[in-house]
Amino acid sequence: MPTILDATSRPLRIIVSFVVGCGLFFGGVCGASAQGAIDGRILFQQKCSTCHTIGGGDRSGPDLWGSMERHSQDWLIRWITRPDLMIAERDPIAIELLEQFKGFAMENVGLTEADARAVIDHVRAETATTAPASATQAPPGGYPTPPFGGVQLAAWAVFLIFAGAIALVFGWVWLSTRNPQDVDVKRAYAVRRTFFFVVASLLLVVLGATLQDTPYAEADTKADRIVYVAARQFDFVYSLEPIVSTGDLANVLVVKRLELPAGATVEFRGTSLDVNHGFGLYGPTRQLLAQTQAMPGYVNRLRVRLDEPGQYYVFCLEYCATGHHLMQSRLVVK
Amino acid sequence: MRKANTHTLYWIGITLVLFPILVVLGIYMRTVQFGQLPATQSWFYPMMTLHGLGMVGVCYAASMACAVDALRRYIEPSGAISWLALAGTVAGVVLLLVSVFLGKFAAGWYFLYPLPMRGNWPAWSTVMFLSAITVLGATWLIWSVDMLRAIARRYSLSEALGWHYLAGRTEPEVPPLVLITTVSLIACVACLVAGVIALALSFADVLGGVRSDALLMKNLTFFFGHVLVNLSMYLGLAVTYEVLPEYAGRPWKANKIVALSWNTVLVVFLAAYFHHLYMDFVQPVVVQYIGQVASYISSIPAAVVTLFGALMLVYRSKMRWNLASILLFVGLAGWAIGGGGAGIDSTILVNMKFHNTLWVPAHFHTYMLMGLMLLVTGYFYHCCQAATELPEKPSFHNLVILLLMVGGYGMLFMFYLSGAASIPRRFAVYPAELAHGAGYAGLGALFAALFLVGLIVFFVEIGKRWIRAFRVAV
Ligand code: HEM
Ligand SMILES: [Cu+2]
Ligand SMILES: [Cu+2]
Numbered sequence: 001m002p003t004i005l006d007a008t009s010r011p012l013r014i015i016v017s018f019v020v021g022c023g024l025f026f027g028g029v030c031g032a033s034a035q036g037a038i039d040g041r042i043l044f045q046q047k048c049s050t051c052h053t054i055g056g057g058d059r060s061g062p063d064l065w066g067s068m069e070r071h072s073q074d075w076l077i078r079w080i081t082r083p084d085l086m087i088a089e090r091d092p093i094a095i096e097l098l099e100q101f102k103g104f105a106m107e108n109v110g111l112t113e114a115d116a117r118a119v120i121d122h123v124r125a126e127t128a129t130t131a132p133a134s135a136t137q138a139p140p141g142g143y144p145t146p147p148f149g150g151v152q153l154a155a156w157a158v159f160l161i162f163a164g165a166i167a168l169v170f171g172w173v174w175l176s177t178r179n180p181q182d183v184d185v186k187r188a189y190a191v192r193r194t195f196f197f198v199v200a201s202l203l204l205v206v207l208g209a210t211l212q213d214t215p216y217a218e219a220d221t222k223a224d225r226i227v228y229v230a231a232r233q234f235d236f237v238y239s240l241e242p243i244v245s246t247g248d249l250a251n252v253l254v255v256k257r258l259e260l261p262a263g264a265t266v267e268f269r270g271t272s273l274d275v276n277h278g279f280g281l282y283g284p285t286r287q288l289l290a291q292t293q294a295m296p297g298y299v300n301r302l303r304v305r306l307d308e309p310g311q312y313y314v315f316c317l318e319y320c321a322t323g324h325h326l327m328q329s330r331l332v333v334k
Numbered sequence: 335m336r337k338a339n340t341h342t343l344y345w346i347g348i349t350l351v352l353f354p355i356l357v358v359l360g361i362y363m364r365t366v367q368f369g370q371l372p373a374t375q376s377w378f379y380p381m382m383t384l385h386g387l388g389m390v391g392v393c394y395a396a397s398m399a400c401a402v403d404a405l406r407r408y409i410e411p412s413g414a415i416s417w418l419a420l421a422g423t424v425a426g427v428v429l430l431l432v433s434v435f436l437g438k439f440a441a442g443w444y445f446l447y448p449l450p451m452r453g454n455w456p457a458w459s460t461v462m463f464l465s466a467i468t469v470l471g472a473t474w475l476i477w478s479v480d481m482l483r484a485i486a487r488r489y490s491l492s493e494a495l496g497w498h499y500l501a502g503r504t505e506p507e508v509p510p511l512v513l514i515t516t517v518s519l520i521a522c523v524a525c526l527v528a529g530v531i532a533l534a535l536s537f538a539d540v541l542g543g544v545r546s547d548a549l550l551m552k553n554l555t556f557f558f559g560h561v562l563v564n565l566s567m568y569l570g571l572a573v574t575y576e577v578l579p580e581y582a583g584r585p586w587k588a589n590k591i592v593a594l595s596w597n598t599v600l601v602v603f604l605a606a607y608f609h610h611l612y613m614d615f616v617q618p619v620v621v622q623y624i625g626q627v628a629s630y631i632s633s634i635p636a637a638v639v640t641l642f643g644a645l646m647l648v649y650r651s652k653m654r655w656n657l658a659s660i661l662l663f664v665g666l667a668g669w670a671i672g673g674g675g676a677g678i679d680s681t682i683l684v685n686m687k688f689h690n691t692l693w694v695p696a697h698f699h700t701y702m703l704m705g706l707m708l709l710v711t712g713y714f715y716h717c718c719q720a721a722t723e724l725p726e727k728p729s730f731h732n733l734v735i736l737l738l739m740v741g742g743y744g745m746l747f748m749f750y751l752s753g754a755a756s757i758p759r760r761f762a763v764y765p766a767e768l769a770h771g772a773g774y775a776g777l778g779a780l781f782a783a784l785f786l787v788g789l790i791v792f793f794v795e796i797g798k799r800w801i802r803a804f805r806v807a808v
Pocket of ligand 1: 357359360361363364382383385386387389390393441442443444695699702703707745758759760761782785786
């Protein structure tokens with residue numbers, strides 16, 4: 001007996017199987033991502049690094065360098081798994097910390113006890129191998145605003161002049177409509193021809209002047225020092241031996257405090273162990289000196305001469321997820 | 335009175351709703367960067383993703399809607415596909431909202447591979463996000479192809495591209511609108527194809543675990559993003575060529591120079607996308623140079639033909655200034671200023687110091703916000719005003735323009751200043767070493783709020799006309 005259901009059953013079956021398929025698929029994907037051994041470093045990056053650093057100074061939460069030694073293991077596990085509960089129970093340590101952080105409460109990020117243990121181990125291990133935050137703390141009163149200089153200043157000036165000129169021309173044309181009059185099209189075309197030659201020759205001159213001085217042209221010069229840089233979510237790892245993959249990390253000597261001689265031409269060989277990052281080198285006045293991308297599967301060679309002695313800063317210049325703005329490092333030129 | 339097209343009215347409605355919401359997200363981001371609202375910090379990157387992709391999508395769809403509306407004088411797009419474009423865009427936006435709000439997806443607007451698969455958001459939100467892009471991409475591809483089909487029914491391809499002008503003939507007369515739209519649509523098909531390949535490879539990774547080459551994906555992604563943003567701009571210019579003459583009372587026709595200029599644009603601006611990969615030193619060096627040369631060359635037709643032509647059209651004309659014509663006029667200025675900022679950054683030497691600093695959002699916000707968005711809203715106002723002919727209040731309208739200009743350029747000035755001061759883009763919070771970035775962010779948020787006030791007042795003005803026109807049309 002033909003029913004309405006029969007007539008629609010084919011499309012219906014397709015829809016039902018599509019929906020079921022999607023359900024299975026999402027279930028599978030979510031299940032798959034929940035499996036595997038617990039990695040404290042990854043958990044820390046994903047769940048804690050938006051608010052905490054280990055040795056990088058306070059963020060919205062306290063610097064965790066050494067904090068594992070300040071509390072009992074039991075307290076730590078309870079705090080990390082259920083901070084909301086402990087604040088509600090008015091745990092004295094929790095309340096004191098909360099006051100220190102002006103009432104901004106730590107989030108419950110949904111870790112299990114085993115997760116918490118893995119994170120605690122990771123923080124302990126990092127504390128043992130990195131310098132404390134006091135070595136990298138901001139000066140009292142904060143850093144002064146850096147001066148403008150070099151290419152940045154020149155580009156800024158060119159831009160202001162250009163934008164001003166455009167504004168003036170548009171203003172002038174706008175005012176001209178107050179006393180309308182026919183324009184001589186022939187003359188306008190003659191002006192346009194001149195304009196074309198002016199613009200074209202200007203561009204040619206700038207091309208000629210700037211294309212000689214690109215970062216690629218220096219590929220055949222010799223570097224005094226080679227430093228390998230591996231970027232990963234969310235830090236930079238330095239070594240004097242090649243790093244290409246995560247496996248290399250166990251086999252090379254990692255340089256914790258990078259010091260380079262003043263006046264040396266240094267070649268940074270940058271790669272990434274996960275997503276795209278940017279290796280942005282800032283000078284002692286915290287202006288960008290040079291940069292290159294750090295890309296998985298490739299090695300970019302960035303050559304810079306580090307003339308000025310002092311503290312240099314490295315920031316990540318390619319967005320790489322939640323901890324992007326925390327991804328930074330330092331080096332010293334002596 | 336000129337009855338408004340129903341589809342266009344729907345697009346205007348969608349834009350009037352989405353645009354202010356996305357602007358609020360922009361103000362929110364500047365506020366977080368100023369150090370306020372710390373408790374919402376974890377929403378910064380999801381909102382950045384939504385704002386960026388949402389804005390680029392609104393700009394593209396709105397400028398396409400303008401071009402389609404203006405083209406209806408000459409050609410006839412398919413009714414069914416016009417509905418599909420609306421429905422597909424809305425469906426894509428819904429998927430996008432779910433992925434960002436429920437899944438906190440935050441890979442940035444161009445979701446550079448392999449970040450979508452390696453973030454701290456759940457895998458389902460990545461699939462949802464990629465599905466959203468697939469729906470939008472497929473819809474827009476069909477929309478573009480249908481428009482090309484409609485153009486081809488009236489003009490041959492060589493006519494639509496103005497090649498007969500190049501050969502010295504002046505017949506048949508092809509309006510610049512048709513010429514520029516054809517150029518844009520061809521570019522659009524190319525860019526969406528690149529987008530589809532990048533999407534397919536992303537799906538292969540998230541579903542099948544098949545890894546792709548990061549450099550290949552970067553090239554595909556930036557080709558897609560660069561072309562999509564630029565062609566939206568060109569569509570905005572195309573309707574300006576069509577409408578500004580009505581207000582100036584003078585013709586603005588295609589000729590040999592105009593045809594030559596837009597054909598040059600088609601070839602050159604595609605090659606200019608290499609300027610996004612200057613800092614990938616493993617790219618072949620020759621394409622880096624091509625990137626800078628192509629970027630520089632593409633400024634010549636823009637400045638010498640389009641800008642000069644527009645200024646010549648208005649110079650000493652009996653211009654009828656109202657909200658529509660003023661917005662089109664200042665929109666052209668914004669496009670030019672943003673182009674200057676882009677040109678500076680497309681110099682490899684400078685890019686070394688500006689790449690991924692706030693100079694990048696600075697220049698593209700100049701030509702998208704103070705350029706394209708003003709062209710598009712100017713055209714929308716033009717449609718609604720023509721359909722209703724309500725009385726206009728010039729002094730009030732000048733106030734609206736003043737608010738938009740002071741707010742918009744104030745906000746942009748803070749972006750440029752931050753860029754020149756080496757403040758990185760896409761930092762939710764600035765580290766102590768770059769704390770001066772927070773001050774610029776605070777001022778930027780204030781100016782942006784001023785812009786928003788102007789925008790809301792303007793939208794009330796256009797909204798009144800929109801409701802009337804809508805009642806008549808539906
Ligand atoms: C008053 C209006 C607007 C404000 C206040 C605003 C603000 C912002 C801010 C603060 C950012 C993040 C900057 C950073 O990287 O740190 C941003 C990014 C962005 N904006 Fe806007 N914006 C506005 C209008 C627009 C418009 C009209 C467009 C049109 C295309 C747009 C497209 C984008 C894009 C594509 C991004 C990059 C997103 C990413 O990096 O993934 N915005 N905007
Ligand atoms: Cu990063
Ligand atoms: Cu571009």
